[in-house]
Amino acid sequence: MFSKKSTTNYFSILIHLLKWTLIAFPVAALVGSVVALFLWLLDVVTNFRFTHGWLLYLLPLAGLLIWWLYKTAGKNAESGNNMILDEIHQPGGGIPLRMAPLVLITTIITHLFGGSAGREGTAVQIGGSLSSLIGKRLKLSTDETKLLLMMGVAAGFGAVFGTPLTGAIFALEVVYIGRMNYKALLPCLIASFLADMICSMWHIHHTQYHIQIVESLKSSTSIFHFDLLLIGEVIIGGALFGITSLLFSEFTHTVKSYSKEWIKVPWLIPVIGGGIVILLAFLLGTNDYLGLGVSNPDPNAVSILNCFKAGGADTWSWLWKLIFTGITLGMGFKGGEVTPLFFIGAALGNTLGTLCGAPVDLMAGLGFIAVFAGATNTPIACTLMGIELFGGEYALYYAIACFTAYYFSGHTGIYTAQRVINKKG
Amino acid sequence: MFSKKSTTNYFSILIHLLKWTLIAFPVAALVGSVVALFLWLLDVVTNFRFTHGWLLYLLPLAGLLIWWLYKTAGKNAESGNNMILDEIHQPGGGIPLRMAPLVLITTIITHLFGGSAGREGTAVQIGGSLSSLIGKRLKLSTDETKLLLMMGVAAGFGAVFGTPLTGAIFALEVVYIGRMNYKALLPCLIASFLADMICSMWHIHHTQYHIQIVESLKSSTSIFHFDLLLIGEVIIGGALFGITSLLFSEFTHTVKSYSKEWIKVPWLIPVIGGGIVILLAFLLGTNDYLGLGVSNPDPNAVSILNCFKAGGADTWSWLWKLIFTGITLGMGFKGGEVTPLFFIGAALGNTLGTLCGAPVDLMAGLGFIAVFAGATNTPIACTLMGIELFGGEYALYYAIACFTAYYFSGHTGIYTAQRVINKKG
Numbered sequence: 001m002f003s004k005k006s007t008t009n010y011f012s013i014l015i016h017l018l019k020w021t022l023i024a025f026p027v028a029a030l031v032g033s034v035v036a037l038f039l040w041l042l043d044v045v046t047n048f049r050f051t052h053g054w055l056l057y058l059l060p061l062a063g064l065l066i067w068w069l070y071k072t073a074g075k076n077a078e079s080g081n082n083m084i085l086d087e088i089h090q091p092g093g094g095i096p097l098r099m100a101p102l103v104l105i106t107t108i109i110t111h112l113f114g115g116s117a118g119r120e121g122t123a124v125q126i127g128g129s130l131s132s133l134i135g136k137r138l139k140l141s142t143d144e145t146k147l148l149l150m151m152g153v154a155a156g157f158g159a160v161f162g163t164p165l166t167g168a169i170f171a172l173e174v175v176y177i178g179r180m181n182y183k184a185l186l187p188c189l190i191a192s193f194l195a196d197m198i199c200s201m202w203h204i205h206h207t208q209y210h211i212q213i214v215e216s217l218k219s220s221t222s223i224f225h226f227d228l229l230l231i232g233e234v235i236i237g238g239a240l241f242g243i244t245s246l247l248f249s250e251f252t253h254t255v256k257s258y259s260k261e262w263i264k265v266p267w268l269i270p271v272i273g274g275g276i277v278i279l280l281a282f283l284l285g286t287n288d289y290l291g292l293g294v295s296n297p298d299p300n301a302v303s304i305l306n307c308f309k310a311g312g313a314d315t316w317s318w319l320w321k322l323i324f325t326g327i328t329l330g331m332g333f334k335g336g337e338v339t340p341l342f343f344i345g346a347a348l349g350n351t352l353g354t355l356c357g358a359p360v361d362l363m364a365g366l367g368f369i370a371v372f373a374g375a376t377n378t379p380i381a382c383t384l385m386g387i388e389l390f391g392g393e394y395a396l397y398y399a400i401a402c403f404t405a406y407y408f409s410g411h412t413g414i415y416t417a418q419r420v421i422n423k424k425g
Numbered sequence: 426m427f428s429k430k431s432t433t434n435y436f437s438i439l440i441h442l443l444k445w446t447l448i449a450f451p452v453a454a455l456v457g458s459v460v461a462l463f464l465w466l467l468d469v470v471t472n473f474r475f476t477h478g479w480l481l482y483l484l485p486l487a488g489l490l491i492w493w494l495y496k497t498a499g500k501n502a503e504s505g506n507n508m509i510l511d512e513i514h515q516p517g518g519g520i521p522l523r524m525a526p527l528v529l530i531t532t533i534i535t536h537l538f539g540g541s542a543g544r545e546g547t548a549v550q551i552g553g554s555l556s557s558l559i560g561k562r563l564k565l566s567t568d569e570t571k572l573l574l575m576m577g578v579a580a581g582f583g584a585v586f587g588t589p590l591t592g593a594i595f596a597l598e599v600v601y602i603g604r605m606n607y608k609a610l611l612p613c614l615i616a617s618f619l620a621d622m623i624c625s626m627w628h629i630h631h632t633q634y635h636i637q638i639v640e641s642l643k644s645s646t647s648i649f650h651f652d653l654l655l656i657g658e659v660i661i662g663g664a665l666f667g668i669t670s671l672l673f674s675e676f677t678h679t680v681k682s683y684s685k686e687w688i689k690v691p692w693l694i695p696v697i698g699g700g701i702v703i704l705l706a707f708l709l710g711t712n713d714y715l716g717l718g719v720s721n722p723d724p725n726a727v728s729i730l731n732c733f734k735a736g737g738a739d740t741w742s743w744l745w746k747l748i749f750t751g752i753t754l755g756m757g758f759k760g761g762e763v764t765p766l767f768f769i770g771a772a773l774g775n776t777l778g779t780l781c782g783a784p785v786d787l788m789a790g791l792g793f794i795a796v797f798a799g800a801t802n803t804p805i806a807c808t809l810m811g812i813e814l815f816g817g818e819y820a821l822y823y824a825i826a827c828f829t830a831y832y833f834s835g836h837t838g839i840y841t842a843q844r845v846i847n848k849k850g
Contacts, residue, residue, distance in 0.1 A: 009835065009836060010671075010835045012850050013832055013833075013835060013836075013848075013849045013850030014832075014833075014850070015850065016849070016850025017832050017850060164821060165808075165820055165821050165824045168824075169805070177607075178606070178607040178608065179604060179605065179606060179607060180604065180605040180607070180805075181603070181604060181847060182602075182603040182604060182605075182804075182831075182847050182849075183603065183847045183848075183849075185804065185828050185831065185832075186828045186829060186831070186832055189824060189825065189828050193821070193825070246435075379607075379610065380594070380605075380805065383590075384820070387812055387817040387820050388817075388820060388821075391816075391817050391818070392812040392813075392816050392817015392818065392820060393816070393817065395590055395809070395812050395813060395817060396589060396590050396618070396813075399590050399593075399614060400614065400618070403610050403611045403614055404611060406607075406610065406611070407438055407439075407442050407610075407611055408438075408439075410434065410435045410438060411434060411438075422606060422607050422608045423438075423608075424438045424441070424607075424608075425437050425438035425439070425440065425441025425442060
């Protein structure tokens with residue numbers, strides 16, 4: 001019944017699986033533990049900043065320190081996430097090990113002094129850098145190195161957000177625009193799952209978000225089992241979330257290129273960037289747009305968690321967070337873009353929900369995942385993230401919002417090293 | 426901020442979206458309505474067979490009738506799903522319109538007389554054939570025709586199972602082994618969503634499945650938020666589900682090729698096939714493995730629904746359903762493979778759950794999606810199907826089972842026209 005060729009073929013699949021499962025253990029142990037350390041530090045410095053508001057005034061100095069750290073110890077490590085994508089496309093010099101501690105320390109500095117940034121970039125770089133270290137020890141081939149780096153990305157992403165399935169699909173999806181590669185499907189899931197598990201063994205807990213739409217929605221007496229008006233709002237929301245991703249990417253890239261062009265002394269860029277952030281916070285009279293923004297000790301502050309409640313964000317909160325983050329990351333501070341993207345999306349969702357009378361928590365959740373989907377061109381990972389974070393009940397809405405945002409964000413994104421394989425139109 | 430080129434580029438994406446959204450409406454209306462008719466007829470004939478057991482004895486004659494219908498009216502329509510995949514790879518002669526009524530009528534005949542078959546193949550062929558008809562009117566280019574056919578497949582699949590998200594991802598995933606193409610992402614989701622909506626406007630309801638694991642599992646006091654023993658069982662289950670997919674594909678292909686080799690008179694093949702099914706039912710003393718198998722008026726019968734309950738299937742139920750279906754479909758009867766694959770998987774999951782003390786409903790649900798994932802090489806669509814049918818709570822388990830089954834099913838599958846783009850190992 002089975003030919004010899006297909007049997008040989010079959011065993012090579014099993015050996016491939018076994019080998020990568022074994023490699024996944026050290027990758028996950030290392031990445032999961034360092035990410036746990038990172039998350040713990042992040043929590044410590046964020047809470048410290050909340051009680052020591054004056055730290056913000058040192059942000060320009062912090063920027064100078066970050067610049068100096070990368071200048072003296074960074075070498076080629078500054079290109080960050082894009083270097084990891086480039087290495088997956090075409091393994092070359094490898095990811096320098098110094099990338100992991102450097103990005104960890106500089107992200108912590110950014111957050112301690114109130115820069116508006118995230119954490120996924122840091123986690124992905126920790127994952128890439130540490131898995132590359134393991135790869136060098138194992139003397140892997142070019143193809144094997146690609147796979148290993150994808151596992152590192154999956155492990156970092158899965159652990160930092162506590163979403164293992166999303167981490168795996170993100171790693172497969174982020175490399176190319178318009179295609180998902182299955183070669184690393186199970187190895188990435190194993191790495192991401194184990195890294196998340198190890199991260200929780202270190203007693204790291206992730207924020208819980210809740211979407212609890214009024215029951216009347218579900219028991220609708222409509223002949224459809226969908227609410228057509230809501231679907232329409234989700235589509236329009238998806239389009240706006242996609243346009244917002246585009247705006248974010250373009251704004252950050254523009255800030256980066258203009259500050260290089262206009263400010264000729266490199267170390268002045270983060271100093272001025274820090275100054276602008278202080279000025280903006282002063283003009284707006286609020287610190288809500290500093291730091292990670294997931295939660296806030298002030299119950300009336302705008303934070304991601306509060307965006308899920310009616311009245312939890314102002315009409316333009318999303319735009320302010322976009323500007324704060326674009327300046328922070330475009331002018332030399334470190335950290336990820338994703339948590340700010342969550343913030344921008346959830347705040348915009350809150351505004352849209354309020355304006356069109358749609359459920360605010362659902363719209364905030366959709367913005368949370370869809371702005372991210374548009375900015376990173378990973379619509380399926382983000383649909384799964386919605387399911388992992390908010391539950392599967394609204395999976396179809398997640399997909400509609402993320403897929404729509406994916407189209408409306410155009411062919412750019414926050415990772416310039418992504419390659420366009422299938423044009424969107 | 427935006428260059429002229431990227432603006433032009435952006436508008437071409439929006440025009441692409443608008444165009445395909447408009448095309449999705451007639452595709453969905455047509456496919457959704459015909460699938461509704463098909464599901465209604467299927468329900469009528471299945472209930473009729475339950476009350477008229479003697480119909481089984483006419484199965485060989487029914488086989489002869491199906492052979493004659495394809496012989497006189499079929500021309501090239503017999504290659505079915507594989508022809509649709511071939512046309513997506515390389516649009517050529519187009520899908521003949523006759524495929525839709527022919528496969529609908531012959532599937533209904535198969536089910537009326539108790540052949541063990543499914544319905545997704547039929548729905549996908551209805552989708553492909555009807556969308557191809559629309560494509561000819563619109564005079565589409567080669568690339569546009571590919572996209573249209575994928576929309577047809579998505580619409581057919583989404584409507585027949587009531588799972589629009591799965592339908593869309595299935596259409597993107599099924600074409601190649603090891604790659605997902607995003608070109609048609611949103612058009613497929615729109616088509617699948619609308620077709621499902623139109624199907625429910627015709628008052629077609631889909632079977633509800635439930636997984637309700639004992640609460641103790643969730644409130645586990647373990648330091649992990651996962652149950653490691655259960656994860657181990659899910660991985661082993663996934664491997665066995667994958668091997669079962671492989672067995673199913675190989676058995677069906679083998680039955681097909683041997684019956685062509687051994688039975689020189691073509692019309693005798695379905696006649697003998699029908700005879701074997703009757704003989705097997707007689708020897709086993711049960712009609713449980715005939716027809717679709719979703720539910721059964723006898724509360725003690727083995728059916729997909731009962732597989733979710735402890736004691737709802739016998740140890741070898743999965744193997745019997747595999748043999749019944751392989752003979753039915755391998756010897757000239759019509760219908761899909763997917764519902765029987767659900768049955769085989771759910772029954773095997775029931776057996777495994779009983780043997781290792783794992784929750785029977787969860788294991789049945791995992792088998793349901795994972796055997797299908799292995800046989801069609803669509804692990805992500807099947808993970809999403811788990812979420813759409815059983816809820817998102819166990820999404821990670823669905824992914825582990827489906828991804829593992831994907832590797833363990835090797836490079837074959839029920840669709841021989843799939844092309845291997847990325848080897849699994």
